[in-house]
Amino acid sequence: MRPIRVLVAKAGLDSHDRGAKVIARALRDAGMEVIYTGLHRTPEHVIQAAIQEDVDVVAISLLSGAHLTVVPKIIAGLRAQDAGDMLVLLGGIVPDEDVGPLRQAGVAAVFGPGTDTAEVVDFIQGHVRTGSPA
Amino acid sequence: MAQKPAAEAAERAPEFRTLSGRPVKRIYGPEDLAGLDPARDLGDPGEYPYTRGPYDTMYRGRLWTMRQFAGFGTAAETNARFKYLLEQGQTGLSVAFDYPRLLGLDSDHPRAEGEVGKMGVAIDTLDDMQRLFDGIPLDKVSTSMTINSGAIVMLCMYLAVAERQGVTWDKVSGTIQNDILKEYTAQKTYIFPPRPSMRLITDMFAFCSEHAPRWNSVSISGYHIREAGATAGQELAFTLADGFAYVEAGHAAGLPYEAFVPRLSFFFDVHMDFFEEIAKLRAARRIWARRLRERYGIEDERSLRLRFHAQTAGCSLTAQQPMVNIVRTAIEALAGVLGGCQSLHTNSFDEALALPSTEAVRIALRTQQVIAEETGVTNTVDPMAGSYYLEALTADLEREAEAYFDKIEAIGGVIPAIEAGFFQREIADASYQYQQRLQHGELAVVGVNKYTLDQKEPVEILRVDPEVERSQVQRVQAHRAGRDQAATDAALVAVGRAAEGSANLMPPILAALKAGATFGEVCDRMRAVYGEYVEPIIF
Numbered sequence: 302m303r304p305i306r307v308l309v310a311k312a313g314l315d316s317h318d319r320g321a322k323v324i325a326r327a328l329r330d331a332g333m334e335v336i337y338t339g340l341h342r343t344p345e346h347v348i349q350a351a352i353q354e355d356v357d358v359v360a361i362s363l364l365s366g367a368h369l370t371v372v373p374k375i376i377a378g379l380r381a382q383d384a385g386d387m388l389v390l391l392g393g394i395v396p397d398e399d400v401g402p403l404r405q406a407g408v409a410a411v412f413g414p415g416t417d418t419a420e421v422v423d424f425i426q427g428h429v430r431t432g433s434p435a
Numbered sequence: 436m437a438q439k440p441a442a443e444a445a446e447r448a449p450e451f452r453t454l455s456g457r458p459v460k461r462i463y464g465p466e467d468l469a470g471l472d473p474a475r476d477l478g479d480p481g482e483y484p485y486t487r488g489p490y491d492t493m494y495r496g497r498l499w500t501m502r503q504f505a506g507f508g509t510a511a512e513t514n515a516r517f518k519y520l521l522e523q524g525q526t527g528l529s530v531a532f533d534y535p536r537l538l539g540l541d542s543d544h545p546r547a548e549g550e551v552g553k554m555g556v557a558i559d560t561l562d563d564m565q566r567l568f569d570g571i572p573l574d575k576v577s578t579s580m581t582i583n584s585g586a587i588v589m590l591c592m593y594l595a596v597a598e599r600q601g602v603t604w605d606k607v608s609g610t611i612q613n614d615i616l617k618e619y620t621a622q623k624t625y626i627f628p629p630r631p632s633m634r635l636i637t638d639m640f641a642f643c644s645e646h647a648p649r650w651n652s653v654s655i656s657g658y659h660i661r662e663a664g665a666t667a668g669q670e671l672a673f674t675l676a677d678g679f680a681y682v683e684a685g686h687a688a689g690l691p692y693e694a695f696v697p698r699l700s701f702f703f704d705v706h707m708d709f710f711e712e713i714a715k716l717r718a719a720r721r722i723w724a725r726r727l728r729e730r731y732g733i734e735d736e737r738s739l740r741l742r743f744h745a746q747t748a749g750c751s752l753t754a755q756q757p758m759v760n761i762v763r764t765a766i767e768a769l770a771g772v773l774g775g776c777q778s779l780h781t782n783s784f785d786e787a788l789a790l791p792s793t794e795a796v797r798i799a800l801r802t803q804q805v806i807a808e809e810t811g812v813t814n815t816v817d818p819m820a821g822s823y824y825l826e827a828l829t830a831d832l833e834r835e836a837e838a839y840f841d842k843i844e845a846i847g848g849v850i851p852a853i854e855a856g857f858f859q860r861e862i863a864d865a866s867y868q869y870q871q872r873l874q875h876g877e878l879a880v881v882g883v884n885k886y887t888l889d890q891k892e893p894v895e896i897l898r899v900d901p902e903v904e905r906s907q908v909q910r911v912q913a914h915r916a917g918r919d920q921a922a923t924d925a926a927l928v929a930v931g932r933a934a935e936g937s938a939n940l941m942p943p944i945l946a947a948l949k950a951g952a953t954f955g956e957v958c959d960r961m962r963a964v965y966g967e968y969v970e971p972i973i974f
Contacts, residue, residue, distance in 0.1 A: 314534035370549025
């Protein structure tokens, strides 16, 4: 069984990459295969990368406030390409009242500032729909 | 002073370390000052090597400038926030631009969707910029503008607005961040590759030294390096290394040092480790003065005197129990003041959740006012000098920075080190180590890994109305429809030609903006010539 594959994605114009890099490394240290998109990716880039890399998890990082625009587009794109079973996570600065709409759009979980990386690892291992636990 | 063996008195931990991981002894004494020569290493305030402060009277003469970074929504909304802050006793302005601006795009660019006016103010045209400063005479306030890759265009907009207000350029004062080097390593709002970006900066040095002599043409920023996860020592070393790179670039472009070095200013983070932060700020002044004199033979005291803006650490703010952030910010601000800042931004308690609300900004400003007017710390200059611990820390940070300068030099300088991913790797490592220490409980963050609450405190947050984006898109499109297209096109062609050649870019950019070109269009012309930077993937 192959390890869980994760795409860590910086979507939109947001340039804060500290959290994305810490998460990428923590997931790698937990035995997952991690691909990091780099900064300033459009939703189309992210969708393409997720499909090309055949990942199990798309972990999007956004701190610019553009999450309600960017994240649903990525999910819609994944679904349109039969990749709707990928686990989509969001990390960053997301007001509480936006969490409901994001969950409805298909985000499995939203992780805010101060999250322990172990919590993200556990969540992925408990919820991933494809691949196998690391 | 003999130290007692550790076994005699039990301590809370086997070892004590600063926030940046520096070991700390139980006690510091005269032996820690053995290598310190006060005349050589400290000097008096206002005297070489400026360890004790850039000016002789410091806050007895003039308090620091209270400068709260602000910007959101449209120019009119931010203008209202500026006026509110000035009414509340703020003494300088600081503009935050939104992401489309930081990346050189107009509001109606497809990549700008969802980002217009979110993290800062949306400015597409000269008319927008004029609205931003409506009723604020630009010869009466100093303005700081946080923008880097598109800085040359935004500075031209500012100068053009001053002109429209009837203010001559010799009277405008302020700072443009314009520190592109740290964009590649930390803040990451780059557009063009490093080498052409440096040319834009030396063009600005030359133009400002001739036409806007009171303008600080770069704010060499450690803030973002630290926020990206660097340690205090890395922040110090990488920022000063960037500073020396600008000194060398200006000189290589044929400018005499005295024409631009006095207008270089700095911007540091002030994090939670109180003494380490004060030491970092004192060490910065000493290193800058010493290296400028010893390496470059600069003697002009306006150049040797490092001046800096400080901001309390955004990354120390917590989303959990956010009111506690007021306390953190107050302690950090005090360290900034004891470190001798020339201007200060205090973060608002709600900034780990959203852009600050008016109430949160007022409390942040009041925090500075309390330090300035109630605590008495401003009554004497550099009250920390001579502290065994603090002077030892200052010297240690200086040594750490010197060791980094050697490493950077061995790679071939700052730009080759960026291209090799050196800084990016150092910062990613430090940030991961910090996270590990936090998660192992070695570092405490109240409300996050200690003293947590099950229930969230409700906080009213500021939200930017999506209507802002729609109206801004309409405004820029109406502007394009109403301008003299032939004149705009001709002026933009001239920008492209100047970018390809070596003539100073500021005059054609000013002409293009006045002809009606938008911010994004001018950036596009430069993009067409210089290309876009793609960073190495490092984590």
